[in-house]
Amino acid sequence: MLEAIEGKLDRGQRLDRRDALYLLTEAELPALGRLAADVRRRLHPGDRVTYVVDRNVNYTNICLSRCRFCAFYRESGAAGAYLLSHDQILAKVAELDACGGTQLLLQGGLHPELELTWFEDLFRTIRRDFPGIRIHALSPAEIDHLSALAGLDLEDCLRRLQAAGLGSLPGGGAEVLVDAVRRRVSPAKIGWRRWAEVMATAHRLGLRGTATLVFGLGETPADIVTHLLRVRALQAATGGFTAFIPWSFQPGHTELGGAEATGVDYLRVLATARLVLDNVPHLQASWVTQGPHLAQVALLFGADDLGGTMLEENVVAAAGTRFRLPVEQLLRLIREAGFRPVQRDTDYGEAKGWKAVRRLKTEG
Amino acid sequence: MATEAAVIGQRVLAGERLTEEQALALLRAPDLLAVGEWAARFKNRRFGNQVFFNVNRHLNYTNCCIHHCAFCAFRRDPEAVDGYLLSPRAAADLAGQAAVDGATELHVVGGLHPELGLAEGCRLLAAIRAAAPGLHLKAFTAVELDHMARLSGLPLAVVLTELRDAGLDSLPGGGAEIFAPRVRRRICPDKISGERWLEVMATAHESGLRSNATMLFGHLETLEERVEHLARLRRLQDRTDGFQAFVALPFQHRNNPLADLPGPTAVDILRTLAVARLFLDNIPHIKAYWVMLGVKLAQVSLAFGVDDLDGTVVAEQIGHAAGAEAPQSLSRADLERQIRVAGCRPVERDSFYRPVTSGMKHA
Numbered sequence: 001m002l003e004a005i006e007g008k009l010d011r012g013q014r015l016d017r018r019d020a021l022y023l024l025t026e027a028e029l030p031a032l033g034r035l036a037a038d039v040r041r042r043l044h045p046g047d048r049v050t051y052v053v054d055r056n057v058n059y060t061n062i063c064l065s066r067c068r069f070c071a072f073y074r075e076s077g078a079a080g081a082y083l084l085s086h087d088q089i090l091a092k093v094a095e096l097d098a099c100g101g102t103q104l105l106l107q108g109g110l111h112p113e114l115e116l117t118w119f120e121d122l123f124r125t126i127r128r129d130f131p132g133i134r135i136h137a138l139s140p141a142e143i144d145h146l147s148a149l150a151g152l153d154l155e156d157c158l159r160r161l162q163a164a165g166l167g168s169l170p171g172g173g174a175e176v177l178v179d180a181v182r183r184r185v186s187p188a189k190i191g192w193r194r195w196a197e198v199m200a201t202a203h204r205l206g207l208r209g210t211a212t213l214v215f216g217l218g219e220t221p222a223d224i225v226t227h228l229l230r231v232r233a234l235q236a237a238t239g240g241f242t243a244f245i246p247w248s249f250q251p252g253h254t255e256l257g258g259a260e261a262t263g264v265d266y267l268r269v270l271a272t273a274r275l276v277l278d279n280v281p282h283l284q285a286s287w288v289t290q291g292p293h294l295a296q297v298a299l300l301f302g303a304d305d306l307g308g309t310m311l312e313e314n315v316v317a318a319a320g321t322r323f324r325l326p327v328e329q330l331l332r333l334i335r336e337a338g339f340r341p342v343q344r345d346t347d348y349g350e351a352k353g354w355k356a357v358r359r360l361k362t363e364g
Numbered sequence: 365m366a367t368e369a370a371v372i373g374q375r376v377l378a379g380e381r382l383t384e385e386q387a388l389a390l391l392r393a394p395d396l397l398a399v400g401e402w403a404a405r406f407k408n409r410r411f412g413n414q415v416f417f418n419v420n421r422h423l424n425y426t427n428c429c430i431h432h433c434a435f436c437a438f439r440r441d442p443e444a445v446d447g448y449l450l451s452p453r454a455a456a457d458l459a460g461q462a463a464v465d466g467a468t469e470l471h472v473v474g475g476l477h478p479e480l481g482l483a484e485g486c487r488l489l490a491a492i493r494a495a496a497p498g499l500h501l502k503a504f505t506a507v508e509l510d511h512m513a514r515l516s517g518l519p520l521a522v523v524l525t526e527l528r529d530a531g532l533d534s535l536p537g538g539g540a541e542i543f544a545p546r547v548r549r550r551i552c553p554d555k556i557s558g559e560r561w562l563e564v565m566a567t568a569h570e571s572g573l574r575s576n577a578t579m580l581f582g583h584l585e586t587l588e589e590r591v592e593h594l595a596r597l598r599r600l601q602d603r604t605d606g607f608q609a610f611v612a613l614p615f616q617h618r619n620n621p622l623a624d625l626p627g628p629t630a631v632d633i634l635r636t637l638a639v640a641r642l643f644l645d646n647i648p649h650i651k652a653y654w655v656m657l658g659v660k661l662a663q664v665s666l667a668f669g670v671d672d673l674d675g676t677v678v679a680e681q682i683g684h685a686a687g688a689e690a691p692q693s694l695s696r697a698d699l700e701r702q703i704r705v706a707g708c709r710p711v712e713r714d715s716f717y718r719p720v721t722s723g724m725k726h727a
Contacts, residue, residue: 029667030401263660293630293661
């Protein structure tokens with residue numbers, strides 16, 4: 001089976017569901033890693049591993065969705081519920097800008113009252129005051145929610161946000177793109193078709209973005225394969241995904257609870273994703289959820305990007321997982337794995353900022 | 365380079381013993397996955413898809429220590445307010461509870477307490493033995509044994525005999541650090557030399573005690589010094605055959621005088637374990653100590669030649685004091701799950717690597 005798959009990969013043939021399931025559940029781990037590393041080298045010749053200097057700002061934790069895997073959300077009026085003001089957010093962006101950052105990852109809960117104009121005003125101010133910062137914001141669930149609140153269709157909603165300064169969409173809220181799983185873990189959240197529709201619409205308007213997978217939610221391996229195939233099919237239609245980012249559910253303090261997927265689970269999903277998603281250029285390792293050790297090993301299993309430096313991160317931290325990774329350490333992980341670290345922008349082009357990054361290190 | 369490594373890989377799998385130069389070449393080989401695959405094949409020939417673990421408990425009887433090792437965040441001066449020394453009774457209570465909880469082994473190590481000589485060591489073991497007669501007592505590193513011999517003014521062989529009479533069953537492998545004097549002067553200037561560590565182990569092995577061997581790596585040592593360390597262990601093992609397992613301990617860098625050093629990264633840890641597996645052909649087991657590797661990396665190391673995932677541990681203080689981020693304890697079910705998901709078969713072992721049957725567990 002492995003040889004047949006190897007042959008397909010050598011001929012540039014697309015892997016099918018059976019191949020994917022075999023890789024995910026049966027292939028020997030080192031052999032799987034070797035295949036994924038080979039494909040990664042073919043896609044990205046040279047020894048570049050990228051990272052982006054970013055900040056993850058969560059504008060509110062108030063959320064109507066109440067997903068069972070989430071330790072971050074609060075109900076409106078509950079203790080600890082918050083909504084950041086524009087000034088608070090702008091102060092955070094100013095710090096990011098001063099550090100040589102290039103990307104603001106802005107996401108939050110599905111707030112019952114926060115309207116489209118709140119975002120438009122915010123985005124316009126950020127564009128005006130910090131033209132070097134890319135606004136990478138609002139996952140499909142938030143876009144769907146905002147368009148419903150505004151009484152707009154998806155396209156009009158996205159056009160208005162784009163006109164105000166939205167640059168690209170993060171791929172969050174995908175979890176597992178299989179409705180049987182979604183009904184169990186996030187019954188109030190949009191289904192997989194709506195997630196795909198938001199992404200397809202955004203891509204059509206020139207808003208590119210990432211796609212994620214959160215596994216370890218009690219899904220089957222076949223569900224994970226379905227997720228990968230759905231992302232691949234969508235990408236074949238739009239070409240708008242820059243990267244795929246899998247990570248494992250962090251069960252601490254959540255209603256769903258249970259045991260976290262293991263390190264080997266993570267590497268298997270990651271390597272299988274690299275092999276199946278032949279049309280998605282980049283694969284991100286998640287040091288925020290997996291820790292620096294596994295994130296570095298991920299570079300040998302097909303990942304070519306270490307994601308963001310995350311000057312700030314709140315959602316995973318709420319589930320009890322707190323890895324701190326100064327930029328210097330991130331660079332060392334990349335170098336010791338045999339690669340050359342390159343700071344990138346949101347579109348995976350090279351970004352400038354070396355001196356500024358040094359300052360980030362001393363401040364962090 | 366890649367081809368040189370590939371030739372070495374073929375040779376070692378054909379049964380040739382690695383030279384020190386070859387081990388060094390593998391530590392420098394760019395293709396870690398290939399080295400890992402050879403180590404995994406080497407491991408599988410011996411143990412198939414079995415991976416061993418035990419149900420144990422750590423007991424750090426004192427944090428008072430007359431040494432000042434630069435990598436240690438656990439030690440306290442004997443007169444410090446947060447220095448402690450467990451009484452034999454307190455140790456016995458913990459041991460009794462461990463036995464009730466299903467442990468088969470107690471791992472007893474501590475600092476070099478200025479007043480803990482042979483008589484006190486014997487009293488500690490005897491109290492534990494009386495409280496938990498079925499528990500295997502793996503106690504005292506070579507460094508602690510040397511300390512007791514000095515305090516009591518008795519030869520090491522006598523010390524070992526008396527401790528065995530009090531209940532000692534086998535020895536852990538700690539205190540080896542890196543044998544190279546250049547490094548020891550900087551990281552553990554007060555500690556016994558590498559020669560003395562090996563001599564203590566040789567004496568113990570000759571008296572019939574088995575032990576582990578460790579290497580603390582990823583601080584100031586060079587790759588050559590790592591290989592030299594492994595070579596000295598292999599030479600002693602050729603003579604005595606007393607080492608059961610080799611444990612590679614990645615340096616933890618928090619809260620100690622070496623905190624400026626970042627500690628080894630995952631690829632370095634996996635490479636070191638894999639090369640140790642291939643080089644130490646005469647030491648049966650290679651252990652990943654999950655407390656210091658982290659659970660995820662320890663599990664991944666099972667695909668890089670490791671066959672032993674250590675134990676449940678329950679209460680670990682030394683690695684955690686230096687910033688280890690792993691949990692304090694894993695359950696038997698946790699360990700079995702980690703091993704199964706890695707595609708291996710979990711085997712609960714006793715302290716001599718014999719399978720523990722469920723009947724024995726509850727006997």
